[in-house]
Amino acid sequence: MASRPTIADIAKRVGVSPGAVSFALNGRPGVSEATRARILEVAREMNWRPHRAARALGGSQAGAVGLVLARDPRTLGSEHFYTQILYGMQEALSARSIAVQMQLVRDTSAEIALYRDWASEHRVDGLVLVDQQVSDPRLDVVRELAIPAVTLGLPAVADQLPSVWVDDHEAMTTIVDYLAALDHRRIAHVAGPPLYQHTARRMQALREHGSSRGLSSESLPTDFSDAQGAAATRALLSRPAPPTAIVYDSDVMAAAGLGVALEMGVPVPQDLSIVSFDDSVLARIVHPALTCLSRNTYELGAQVAESLLEVIADPASRRSVRTETPRLVVRGSTTRPAR
Amino acid sequence: MASRPTIADIAKRVGVSPGAVSFALNGRPGVSEATRARILEVAREMNWRPHRAARALGGSQAGAVGLVLARDPRTLGSEHFYTQILYGMQEALSARSIAVQMQLVRDTSAEIALYRDWASEHRVDGLVLVDQQVSDPRLDVVRELAIPAVTLGLPAVADQLPSVWVDDHEAMTTIVDYLAALDHRRIAHVAGPPLYQHTARRMQALREHGSSRGLSSESLPTDFSDAQGAAATRALLSRPAPPTAIVYDSDVMAAAGLGVALEMGVPVPQDLSIVSFDDSVLARIVHPALTCLSRNTYELGAQVAESLLEVIADPASRRSVRTETPRLVVRGSTTRPAR
DNA sequence: TCCCCCAACTACACCGGTTTAGTCGCGAAC
DNA sequence: GTTCGCGACTAAACCGGTGTAGTTGGGGGA
Numbered sequence: 001m002a003s004r005p006t007i008a009d010i011a012k013r014v015g016v017s018p019g020a021v022s023f024a025l026n027g028r029p030g031v032s033e034a035t036r037a038r039i040l041e042v043a044r045e046m047n048w049r050p051h052r053a054a055r056a057l058g059g060s061q062a063g064a065v066g067l068v069l070a071r072d073p074r075t076l077g078s079e080h081f082y083t084q085i086l087y088g089m090q091e092a093l094s095a096r097s098i099a100v101q102m103q104l105v106r107d108t109s110a111e112i113a114l115y116r117d118w119a120s121e122h123r124v125d126g127l128v129l130v131d132q133q134v135s136d137p138r139l140d141v142v143r144e145l146a147i148p149a150v151t152l153g154l155p156a157v158a159d160q161l162p163s164v165w166v167d168d169h170e171a172m173t174t175i176v177d178y179l180a181a182l183d184h185r186r187i188a189h190v191a192g193p194p195l196y197q198h199t200a201r202r203m204q205a206l207r208e209h210g211s212s213r214g215l216s217s218e219s220l221p222t223d224f225s226d227a228q229g230a231a232a233t234r235a236l237l238s239r240p241a242p243p244t245a246i247v248y249d250s251d252v253m254a255a256a257g258l259g260v261a262l263e264m265g266v267p268v269p270q271d272l273s274i275v276s277f278d279d280s281v282l283a284r285i286v287h288p289a290l291t292c293l294s295r296n297t298y299e300l301g302a303q304v305a306e307s308l309l310e311v312i313a314d315p316a317s318r319r320s321v322r323t324e325t326p327r328l329v330v331r332g333s334t335t336r337p338a339r
Numbered sequence: 340m341a342s343r344p345t346i347a348d349i350a351k352r353v354g355v356s357p358g359a360v361s362f363a364l365n366g367r368p369g370v371s372e373a374t375r376a377r378i379l380e381v382a383r384e385m386n387w388r389p390h391r392a393a394r395a396l397g398g399s400q401a402g403a404v405g406l407v408l409a410r411d412p413r414t415l416g417s418e419h420f421y422t423q424i425l426y427g428m429q430e431a432l433s434a435r436s437i438a439v440q441m442q443l444v445r446d447t448s449a450e451i452a453l454y455r456d457w458a459s460e461h462r463v464d465g466l467v468l469v470d471q472q473v474s475d476p477r478l479d480v481v482r483e484l485a486i487p488a489v490t491l492g493l494p495a496v497a498d499q500l501p502s503v504w505v506d507d508h509e510a511m512t513t514i515v516d517y518l519a520a521l522d523h524r525r526i527a528h529v530a531g532p533p534l535y536q537h538t539a540r541r542m543q544a545l546r547e548h549g550s551s552r553g554l555s556s557e558s559l560p561t562d563f564s565d566a567q568g569a570a571a572t573r574a575l576l577s578r579p580a581p582p583t584a585i586v587y588d589s590d591v592m593a594a595a596g597l598g599v600a601l602e603m604g605v606p607v608p609q610d611l612s613i614v615s616f617d618d619s620v621l622a623r624i625v626h627p628a629l630t631c632l633s634r635n636t637y638e639l640g641a642q643v644a645e646s647l648l649e650v651i652a653d654p655a656s657r658r659s660v661r662t663e664t665p666r667l668v669v670r671g672s673t674t675r676p677a678r
Numbered sequence: 679t680c681c682c683c684c685a686a687c688t689a690c691a692c693c694g695g696t697t698t699a700g701t702c703g704c705g706a707a708c
Numbered sequence: 709g710t711t712c713g714c715g716a717c718t719a720a721a722c723c724g725g726t727g728t729a730g731t732t733g734g735g736g737g738a
Contacts (some may be wrong), residue, residue: 004459004461006693006694006695007694007695007696008694008695016717016718017717017718017719018694018695018696018718019696019697019698019717019718019719019720020716020717020718021695022695022696022697023696023697023717026696029715029716030715030716030717031716031717032715032716032717035716035717047459049456049459049460050460050694050695051396051460051461051693051694051695052392052395052401052460052461052462053391053392053393053394053395053396053401053461053693053694053695054392054396054693054694054695054696054723055392055694055695055696056391056392056395056695056723057390057392057393057396057693057694057695057696057722057723057724057725058694058695058696058697058722058723059695059696059697059723062391062392063460079418079419079422080418083418083422083443086441086443087443090442090443094442097456097460099440099442099462100442101438101440102425102441103429103433103438103439104422104425104426104429117388117436120343120386120388121388121389121390121391121402121436122343122390122391122392123391123438226620226623226624230624252620252624255621255624255625256624259624259625259626262626263626281565281591282594282621284565285565285569285591285594285595285598286594286598286625287598287601287602345723345724345725346724346725347724347725355687355688356687356688356689357688357724357725357726358687358688358689358690358726358727358728359686359687359688361725361726361727362686362687362726365726368685368686369685369686369687370685370686370687371685371686371687374686374687389724389725390723390724390725392723392724392725393693393723393724393725393726394724394725394726395693395725396692396693396694396695396723396724396725396726397692397693397724397725397726397727398693398725398726398727
C-alpha cells in the first residue's frame with residue numbers, strides 16, 4: 001500500500017502518460033517546459049525515486065561499478081589505502097546515485113570469476129582494476145566481457161585500457177635523491193612481489209637511478225606481509241656492510257622493519273634511515289614516525305571514478321590520467337647516516 | 340548478438356515454455372523430473388545466469404545487502420576490523436550470489452539518508468547496522484522502512500532487532516581479572532565515545548567489576564583518534580599516581596599510547612602495562628607487541644550474514660546470536676607492575 | 679464406459695521503467 | 709483553403725524474469 005510511487009502514479013496525478021513523465025524526469029525533449037515543471041514538482045512532492053532494477057532491465061545501466069581486491073584478506077595490510085580510494089570513489093559517484101560494489105577475494109582467478117559473474121548478471125556498468133600485474137590475465141577477460149574499465153596503475157602498454165596512474169619511477173627517484181642528499185650511499189629496498197607492476201617499476205627505478213648516482217642499491221622482494229618485511233630487514237642488517245637506509249614498499253613492512261632494527265639494537269634514524277612508500281596512521285604513530293611518500297588517496301579515488309564514468313559514457317575512450325607524484329613527508333625516521 | 344542467453348532461449352532450445360524453464364531453474368513443482376533435468380543441462384550448457392535486474396523487478400529480491408560505516412573516513416582506524424567482517428559476510432553470501440554493498444559515509448544522518456535511498460531504489464534486501472549507539476536513531480528508520488536488518492552489537496532492548504553480539508561486559512571483566520591477577524591496582528581505560536553502546540558497556544563493566552575487586556579505575560572518553568588516544572595517555576601518565584595499566588578501546592589508540600609512554604620515558608611493560616581491545620597487524624608489529632583481546636572477526640562476519648539471511652527469509656524472526664567472548668592474547672606489553 | 683482429478687505444462691499478465699512509432703492540433707507556407 | 713511540418717504528447721512494445729490462471733492428456737475409480 002504505502003509502497004513507493006511509480007512513474008504511473010505521477011502520470012495519473014499530472015494527467016499525462018507515463019512516457020511523458022519519463023521524458024520529463026530524464027531531461028529529454030518531448031514535453032513542454034510547463035509540463036516538465038509540473039511533473040518534476042509532483043515527483044518531488046511524492047518523493048519519487050527510480051526503481052533501479054526497472055531501469056537496469058529496460059536500459060542497461062546497473063547503476064553500480066565494481067572494485068575487487070584480490071589478496072588473502074586475513075593478512076591484508078592495505079586496508080587504509082583502499083578504504084580511502086573507496087571513499088573517494090563513492091563521494092564522486094553518489095551524486096549520480098551510482099554504487100560502488102567492492103568485493104574481497106582470495107586471488108586473481110577468483111577475481112576473474114567474479115567479473116564473469118557480474119557481467120552475466122548485469123550487476124555492474126564498469127570495473128576498476130587495481131594491483132596491476134606485469135603480465136595481467138585480467139585484461140583479456142575484461143576485453144572479452146566488453147565491460148568498461150579503468151586501471152589504477154601504469155597504463156597497460158600492450159592492451160590499452162584507460163588508467164589513472166602515479167609515476168612510481170619518479171616517486172622512487174624522489175626518495176633516492178633525498179637519501180643521496182643526506183649522504184646515504186648504501187640503500188636497500190624491501191619491495192613487494194615483482195609480479196606487481198608498481199613494484200617492478202620501483203625496483204627498476206632504484207636500479208637505474210641508484211647506479212647513475214653511484215650508489216650501491218638492492219631490492220629484496222617480499223609478499224607484502226609484516227613477517228617477510230621483518231625477515232628481509234633482519235637479513236639486511238646482519239650483513240657486514242648493512243645499508244644505511246631502507247626503503248619499504250608499504251607502511252606495514254616499514255613498521256615491522258623498524259621493530260626489527262630496534263630489537264637488533266640498531267638505532268633509528270642514527271644508524272638506519274627508514275622510508276615508507278605509504279602514508280597512514282600507522283606511519284604516524286610508531287616511534288620514530290616514518291618518513292614517507294604521501295598522496296591524496298581520496299582525490300585519487302575520485303579521479304578513478306571520473307575516469308570510469310568517462311569510459312562508461314564513451315567505451316572507445318582511452319584517456320589516461322597521470323596524477324601528481326606523491327610528495328615526501330619527512331618525519332623522524334630519516335637523517336644523515338652516522339659515520 | 341553474443342548477448343547472454345535468456346530463459347526464452349533455453350525454452351526454445353528445450354522445446355518448452357519460458358514458464359516451465361523458470362519452474363525448473365528455481366526448483367519448484369510444475370515440471371517433471373525428466374524435463375527439469377533437460378532444462379538444467381541446457382541452461383548449464385548455454386552458461387545461463389539470471390539477470391539480476393529482471394528478478395528484482397518481478398519478485399522483490401535485489402540480491403544485495405547493505406553495510407554502512409559512518410565515520411570520518413579520513414581518520415578511520417577500524418579498517419582492519421570491518422574489512423574482516425566484510426570478507427566474512429561475502430564468503431557466506433557469495434554462494435547464494437548475494438552481494439554486500441558497503442558504503443562509507445560521514446555521519447549517522449548521512450547513513451540514514453542512504454538507507455532511505457536504498458529503500459526507495461530497492462537496492463538492498465537487508466541491512467547490517469554496526470557501531471550501535473546508546474540511543475540509536477537508525478532503529479526507528481529501519482523499522483519505518485521495513486527493511487530486514489540485524490545489528491552487530493548488543494541486542495537493542497527497547498526496539499527489538501535481531502543482533503549478533505559480543506559480550507563487552509565479559510570482555511572487560513576478562514581484562515580486569517587478568518590485570519588484577521598481575522597485581523595491578525590502578526587501571527585506566529582510554530575509551531571511545533560513550534555514545535557507542537559497546538564503549539558505554541565497557542565503561543560500566545570496568546566501574547562495576549573494578550570496584551568489586553577493590554581496584555581504582557577510571558575511563559577517559561575519546562573520539563577513537565590516535566591524537567586523542569595519545570593525549571589521554573599523556574594526561575594519565577602525568578598524574579602524581581599514574582595508572583600501572585591502561586586498557587585501550589582500539590589498537591590505534593593503544594599504539595599511540597605506547598608511543599607516548601616511550602617518549603615520556605615510561606618503560607613498557609615494566610612501569611606501564613598496555614592492553615588493547617582490538618587485535619590487528621598493528622598490535623603485532625609495534626614493540627613491545629600489544630596484549631589484546633582477539634576474536635575471529637571473519638567468523639563474526641559470516642555469522643552476521645547468516646543471521647541476516649534468516650531475517651530476510653522470515654522478517655518476524657527476532658533471534659539474536661551471542662558469539663564467543665574474545666580471548667586474551669598475551670604479548671609483550673603487559674607484566675607485573677614494578678614496585 | 680464415463681467422469682473426475684491431477685501432474686505437466688502453456689499462455690499471459692505483471693514488475694517499473696525506457697523507447698519507438700505513431701497521433702493530434704495548430705500555425706505557417708503556397 | 710489545403711497541405712506541410714513540427715512540437716507535444718500517447719499507445720504500446722520491450723527488457724527478462726516470476727507467478728497465476730488456464731489447458732491438456734492420461735490414469736484411476738465407479
